[in-house]
Amino acid sequence: MASTFIYDAAQHFMTIGGFPISGFQDGSEVTIEFDEDQMTKQVDIDGNGVVFNRTNNHLATVTFTLNEGSPANEFLSEMMNDFRNNNGGIEPFFFKDNNSGTTAQSDACTVQSAPSQGGGRESAGREWTIGTGQLRMEFSPTEAAI
Numbered sequence: 001m002a003s004t005f006i007y008d009a010a011q012h013f014m015t016i017g018g019f020p021i022s023g024f025q026d027g028s029e030v031t032i033e034f035d036e037d038q039m040t041k042q043v044d045i046d047g048n049g050v051v052f053n054r055t056n057n058h059l060a061t062v063t064f065t066l067n068e069g070s071p072a073n074e075f076l077s078e079m080m081n082d083f084r085n086n087n088g089g090i091e092p093f094f095f096k097d098n099n100s101g102t103t104a105q106s107d108a109c110t111v112q113s114a115p116s117q118g119g120g121r122e123s124a125g126r127e128w129t130i131g132t133g134q135l136r137m138e139f140s141p142t143e144a145a146i
Helices: 072-084
Strands: 012-016 019-021 031-034 039-043 050-054 060-066 091-097 102-113 126-132 135-138
Touching (some): 072 102
Antiparallel strands (some): 031 060, 039 050, 091 102, 102 135
16 A cells, blocks of 8 residues: 655754754755765675674754845854854754654764855855754654655
8 A cells, every 4th residue: 555745845844953954945955974885895805794883973064055135044143153252162963854754963072164255147156064962863654744
């Protein structure tokens, strides 16, 4: 039996240091990726013995684009400057996709790179890149499928 899934972009919820990140640029997406594969593998010369090497590096990179008017731009700019000036700038990270039930969280994150600046006929938004400490990600089933 086929199932139907309802997807709603408004069901993404992100906070950094408890500050709600909102005002995502239309047409953009939130990307959360581990910096390394979670394992590597090896095989012996006759192809019989396989070793799976578990990595302990669970650092991740989060990328998203905010519209020019989002209040989160100012918050992230202050966080970046605090880090640069050795006044903190490291905050907890939390993301939840209520469509799928997926969560991602880390006890520490900071601005990895600031958005490039420029201008044109229309707002292009501001793309932020956030580096996290050890990230825990859980992929949970959802009740959105009907």
